[in-house]
Amino acid sequence: MSGCPQHDEQHDESGATAEKPIPEVPGLPVLGCVPRMLRGMEEFFLDSYRTHGPVFRVPVPGRRMLVLAGAEAATFLGSRRAREVLRQIDLVREVADEFEASESLVGMDGDRHLELRAALMHEYSDRITEGHLGTLVERLDEFLDHDWPAGADVHVMRAVQDLVVDQLGTLMTTPVPRKAANDLRYFWSQIIAVVFANLRPPLWLKLPRYRRARDRARRLGRDYLRSVLAGRRHDRRLPPLISRLLDLHEQQPDLVPRENLNLLALIPYFAGMDTVANALASAVYAITKHPDVHARVVAEADELFDGRPVDVAALRAMTATNGAIMETMRLWPVVVGLPRRTTQEFVFESYRIPADTDVFFAIAIPHLMEEYFPNPRAFDVDRYSPPRLEHRAKGAYSPYGRGTHRCIGQSLGEVLMALMAARIFHTRTVTLPSPDYVLPRTLRPAPGPSKRFSVRVGERTR
Numbered sequence: 049m050s051g052c053p054q055h056d057e058q059h060d061e062s063g064a065t066a067e068k069p070i071p072e073v074p075g076l077p078v079l080g081c082v083p084r085m086l087r088g089m090e091e092f093f094l095d096s097y098r099t100h101g102p103v104f105r106v107p108v109p110g111r112r113m114l115v116l117a118g119a120e121a122a123t124f125l126g127s128r129r130a131r132e133v134l135r136q137i138d139l140v141r142e143v144a145d146e147f148e149a150s151e152s153l154v155g156m157d158g159d160r161h162l163e164l165r166a167a168l169m170h171e172y173s174d175r176i177t178e179g180h181l182g183t184l185v186e187r188l189d190e191f192l193d194h195d196w197p198a199g200a201d202v203h204v205m206r207a208v209q210d211l212v213v214d215q216l217g218t219l220m221t222t223p224v225p226r227k228a229a230n231d232l233r234y235f236w237s238q239i240i241a242v243v244f245a246n247l248r249p250p251l252w253l254k255l256p257r258y259r260r261a262r263d264r265a266r267r268l269g270r271d272y273l274r275s276v277l278a279g280r281r282h283d284r285r286l287p288p289l290i291s292r293l294l295d296l297h298e299q300q301p302d303l304v305p306r307e308n309l310n311l312l313a314l315i316p317y318f319a320g321m322d323t324v325a326n327a328l329a330s331a332v333y334a335i336t337k338h339p340d341v342h343a344r345v346v347a348e349a350d351e352l353f354d355g356r357p358v359d360v361a362a363l364r365a366m367t368a369t370n371g372a373i374m375e376t377m378r379l380w381p382v383v384v385g386l387p388r389r390t391t392q393e394f395v396f397e398s399y400r401i402p403a404d405t406d407v408f409f410a411i412a413i414p415h416l417m418e419e420y421f422p423n424p425r426a427f428d429v430d431r432y433s434p435p436r437l438e439h440r441a442k443g444a445y446s447p448y449g450r451g452t453h454r455c456i457g458q459s460l461g462e463v464l465m466a467l468m469a470a471r472i473f474h475t476r477t478v479t480l481p482s483p484d485y486v487l488p489r490t491l492r493p494a495p496g497p498s499k500r501f502s503v504r505v506g507e508r509t510r
C-alpha cells in the first residue's frame with residue numbers, strides 16, 4: 049500500500065481519524081443502479097449524496113463505482129492534494145492510441161502535462177478571436193442561411209454542431225469540410241460513450257463503422273499537417289494552433305514529438321465540438337422557453353450588432369445572454385462528473401479512499417442544491433451578476449471541471465457561445481414546437497440534448 053496515513057490525516061478537514069465505512073447505494077441484482085441513472089444522472093447523484101453523504105459506491109454491471117460527490121469533491125479535485133493522489137484514467141490512453149500518438153494533452157499527468165498546457169494556453173484562449181470576430185460572424189451567417197432558413201424546422205443539435213466545428217476550424221486550425229466533420233463527430237461521440245461515460249463496452253471501438261470514422265479523422269489530421277508542412281510553414285497567416293504546435297515541435301521535440309502532432313491538431317474539435325454544441329443547443333431551448341429572458345437576449349444581440357465592430361468586451365457585457373448560457377450549464381451540465389484514478393491511498397471527508405482505484409467525481413451535484421442556488425430549478429439568469437454571484441460559493445459551480453485538467457478552452461468557449469447565441473437571436477425568430485415543449489434529452493452516446501430537438505425558425509423583422 050502506498051501513501052502516508054499521517055500525511056493524509058492532516059488533509060482530513062474534519063480532523064477525525066478516517067475510518068468511516070463507505071456506504072453503497074442499493075441497486076437491482078444485475079443492473080445495479082443503471083436504470084435509475086438512465087432516468088437522470090444529476091438526480092441520481094444528488095439523491096445518493098443527500099442519502100449517503102459525499103462518498104458512496106454505486107453498483108453497475110461488473111463493478112461498484114466509487115463516487116466522491118458534491119461541493120466537497122469539487123473543491124478537492126481543484127486542490128494541490130488532488131494533484132498528488134490522482135491521475136487520468138487508463139482509458140483516456142485509448143484516444144492517443146487511436147491516433148498512433150504517444151500521449152494527448154487530456155491524458156497526460158504531472159509536470160509534462162502542466163508544461164504542455166502552459167505552452168498552449170494562449171492558442172486556446174479567447175484572445176485568438178481578436179481581429180477575427182468579423183470573419184466568424186460572416187461564416188455564421190453563411191451557415192445560418194444554409195441550415196436555418198426562414199420557415200424551416202431545424203434540428204438544433206446537428207445544426208449547432210456544424211456551426212461549432214466551423215467556428216473552431218476557422219479560428220484555430222482550418223475549416224473542416226462538412227463530410228469530415230461528420231466523421232469527427234461520430235468518432236468522438238463513440239469514444240466518449242466508451243471511455244468517459246462508460247455507456248458502451250470497450251469492444252465497441254472494434255466495430256467497422258467506428259473504425260472507418262476513426263481512419264478518416266486520422267487522415268484529416270494528417271492532411272492538415274501535410275498541407276502546412278508542404279510550404280506554408282513560415283506563412284504568418286498559419287492558423288494559430290497549428291503554428292504553435294509546429295514551433296513547439298521544433299523547439300521542444302520531447303514535449304511535442306512528431307507522432308503527436310496529428311492528434312494535438314484535432315483536440316480542439318474533440319474537446320470543443322460536443323461540449324459547446326450541447327451547451328448552445330440547450331441555451332437555444334432555454335432562452336426560447338422563457339419569453340422574458342428571450343426579450344433581453346434579443347435586445348442585447350441587437351445592440352451588439354448595431355453596426356459597430358464586435359469585440360470580446362461587448363460580448364462579455366451581455367449580462368442576460370451570458371447568464372442564460374451559465375444557467376443552462378448549471379441545469380443541464382455538459383459534464384456531470386469526471387473520472388480519475390487514485391495513485392495512492394488518501395483521506396477524503398473522513399473516508400479512506402484506496403489506491404489504484406477508479407473514482408468518479410460527481411462535481412455538478414451542487415448545481416441543483418438549494419444551499420448554493422436558491423430555488424434551484426428556476427431558470428434565473430441574474431444569479432451570476434453582482435451582488436448575487438451565486439456561482440462563486442466554494443465548490444458550487446463547475447461546468448468546466450476543476451484542477452489541473454480544468455477546461456483550457458473555457459474563455460474561448462464562452463465567447464463563441466455568446467457570439468453564436470447573439471447572432472441566432474439577432475437574425476431569426478425561434479419558436480418551440482409547442483409552449484409546453486420540454487427539451488428531449490439523451491444519455492447515448494453521451495448526455496445532452498437529443499438530436500430530435502427541433503425549433504421552427506422565422507425571419508426577424510426589425
Ligand code: HEM
Pocket residue numbers: 153154155165172216315316317319320321323324327382383386447448449450452453454455456457458460461
Ligand atoms: C461549453 C463549453 C465547454 C465545456 C462545458 C467544457 C468542459 C470541459 C471539462 C469539464 C473539462 C475537464 C476534463 C477533465 O478534467 O478530465 C475540459 C477540458 C478540456 N477542454 Fe473544455 N469545455 C468546453 C469548451 C471547450 C473548447 C471550446 C475547447 C477548445 C477549443 C476545449 C478544450 C478543452 C481541452 C483541450 C481540455 C483538456 C485540458 C487538459 O486536459 O489539460 N473545451 N473541458
